[in-house]
Amino acid sequence: MNIVKIFLIAILTFALASCRKYVENVPVQGQRVLVYTQDYRLLINSQTSAEFGSGNPAILGCDDIDLQDPNIQDQISTDNSNLAMYTWDKPFYLEKVDDFDWNAMYKAMYTYNTVITGVPDSKGGSPAERNEIYAEALVQRAFTYFTLVNSYAKQYDAGTANTDLGVPLLLEAKLFVPLPRATVAKVYAQVLKDLEIAIPLISVTRENAVRPSRAAAYALLAKVHLNMRNFEAARQAAEQSLALSGQLYDYNQSADPLNAPFPTLLENKQILLRKIPRTTYSALQLSDDLLNLLGTKDLRYVLFTRFGDQFYPSFNGRGFWAGGGSDPACVGLTVNETWLIRAECLARAGQRNEAVQMLNDLRKFRFTPGDYVALTATSDQQALQMVIDERRREFFGTGLRWFDQKRLNKEPSLAKTVTRTFKNVTYTLAPNSNGYVFPFSSIIVNQNPELIQNPK
Numbered sequence: 001m002n003i004v005k006i007f008l009i010a011i012l013t014f015a016l017a018s019c020r021k022y023v024e025n026v027p028v029q030g031q032r033v034l035v036y037t038q039d040y041r042l043l044i045n046s047q048t049s050a051e052f053g054s055g056n057p058a059i060l061g062c063d064d065i066d067l068q069d070p071n072i073q074d075q076i077s078t079d080n081s082n083l084a085m086y087t088w089d090k091p092f093y094l095e096k097v098d099d100f101d102w103n104a105m106y107k108a109m110y111t112y113n114t115v116i117t118g119v120p121d122s123k124g125g126s127p128a129e130r131n132e133i134y135a136e137a138l139v140q141r142a143f144t145y146f147t148l149v150n151s152y153a154k155q156y157d158a159g160t161a162n163t164d165l166g167v168p169l170l171l172e173a174k175l176f177v178p179l180p181r182a183t184v185a186k187v188y189a190q191v192l193k194d195l196e197i198a199i200p201l202i203s204v205t206r207e208n209a210v211r212p213s214r215a216a217a218y219a220l221l222a223k224v225h226l227n228m229r230n231f232e233a234a235r236q237a238a239e240q241s242l243a244l245s246g247q248l249y250d251y252n253q254s255a256d257p258l259n260a261p262f263p264t265l266l267e268n269k270q271i272l273l274r275k276i277p278r279t280t281y282s283a284l285q286l287s288d289d290l291l292n293l294l295g296t297k298d299l300r301y302v303l304f305t306r307f308g309d310q311f312y313p314s315f316n317g318r319g320f321w322a323g324g325g326s327d328p329a330c331v332g333l334t335v336n337e338t339w340l341i342r343a344e345c346l347a348r349a350g351q352r353n354e355a356v357q358m359l360n361d362l363r364k365f366r367f368t369p370g371d372y373v374a375l376t377a378t379s380d381q382q383a384l385q386m387v388i389d390e391r392r393r394e395f396f397g398t399g400l401r402w403f404d405q406k407r408l409n410k411e412p413s414l415a416k417t418v419t420r421t422f423k424n425v426t427y428t429l430a431p432n433s434n435g436y437v438f439p440f441s442s443i444i445v446n447q448n449p450e451l452i453q454n455p456k
Contacts, residue, residue, distance in 0.1 A: 037125025044111065044115050044133055045210065050140055052277070054403070055278045056081075056082065057402075058403065060085040060281075062399060063289065063405065063418045066286065067284075069308065069315030073423055090434075092439055096443065113137075114173040116137045135199075136212050139220065140212065142220060146224060153181075163183060165183065165184070181451065188224065198217050199214060209266050220273075222237035231348045238345065246335060248270060251300070252369075272334055274332050275331050276328040276332075280329075285315050286320055290396055291305075297367060306319055337400070340387060347384040356375055388404070388414065409432045417429065438454070
């Protein structure tokens with residue numbers, strides 16, 4: 001009942017489309033004021049308010065997906081937001097269509113800011129309990145801002161980050177505030193600051209996949225530094241995370257999914273922080289490029305793909321089977337991504353043997369013993385490409401490939417032009433183009449004119 005009362009104000013707010021109105025700082029009759037530390041624990045533990053990560057445009061826009069079958073194309077109307085995302089054709093949203101991914105993340109920000117502001121002075125809890133809740137909210141806020149800035153702004157570039165427009169940086173639970181866009185550099189600086197404060201305070205023990213731990217905080221720190229191209233700092237953070245939680249799941253345990261289903265995101269020890277896309281799709285046709293990279297012996301092919309006739313609408317080829325059929329895809333923080341961040345940083349530092357060894361240690365858990373073949377590399381660049389390819393195999397269907405494409409476009413040797421055809425029209429996504437920056441919905445911009453729209 002307390003949580004219901006606490007969120008009376010939020011219920012009114014959530015019906016509003018504008019981020020400007022995502023929280024209301026006025027008293028409501030009957031509202032239960034947050035007083036006790038346990039109130040804040042219940043609030044930050046709310047799974048539904050904090051579970052969403054990157055969403056639709058990243059999943060549909062990346063080169064893992066190729067909706068080439070006519071059966072799928074005939075099901076998508078020409079004025080559909082999904083089609084705009086798939087073809088990188090702005091605007092994504094019609095005049096009166098909202099961006100629910102944006103709304104979900106900024107609504108969650110209300111919870112984090114409420115906790116960050118209020119829990120230090122709450123009653124009834126020990127200093128350690130208050131610090132832990134405070135730190136969890138900081139990590140959640142850092143993760144959400146990292147996701148937002150990498151979705152709605154240009155890729156971090158040290159040479160332009162101080163002038164590139166990022167996203168509104170809201171650090172208090174207030175409504176009716178202006179929404180100017182902070183620079184990319186300022187948003188990244190806030191993410192790093194939140195993590196710096198949180199890491200000494202947060203629990204070392206992983207309670208569950210919903211509550212961030214110190215391993216999750218270090219994993220996020222590794223991702224942030226990787227995107228900033230601070231590869232040595234990324235390696236160190238990845239190693240600190242893996243030292244606390246470095247257990248990979250052996251996919252051989254689920255090689256027969258009928259008898260041993262793939263673990264849910266709450267059961268899987270690889271999951272450091274559970275985040276899922278806001279929506280799922282009934283038919284995500286995988287690209288031939290990805291399927292050729294996977295091969296049919298890879299257990300990720302066995303567990304996470306199905307023939308097209310098992311989807312609606314049916315199609316020729318293979319489709320993504322989310323979570324082995326038991327759970328949505330994870331777009332949060334994981335041991336396996338942290339593992340591959342360390343491998344990438346080792347390859348970039350000229351330690352290709354160590355990098356390839358990390359790949360092989362992971363791949364032993366991705367093939368049956370009879371199908372496993374160790375990788376070898378004869379150059380640092382080859383080792384780096386192997387890591388990039390392994391990331392693609394490991395995370396297809398999640399949209400994380402989109403963010404890899406975006407950051408790797410900064411390197412000519414790894415940049416890629418993507419083309420796709422929809423109903424006989426060919427669309428092209430060039431490296432570093434504005435197509436990699438999601439637009440804001442017109443509803444949000446119209447209600448908040450200071451929010452400068454991204455270019456087409």
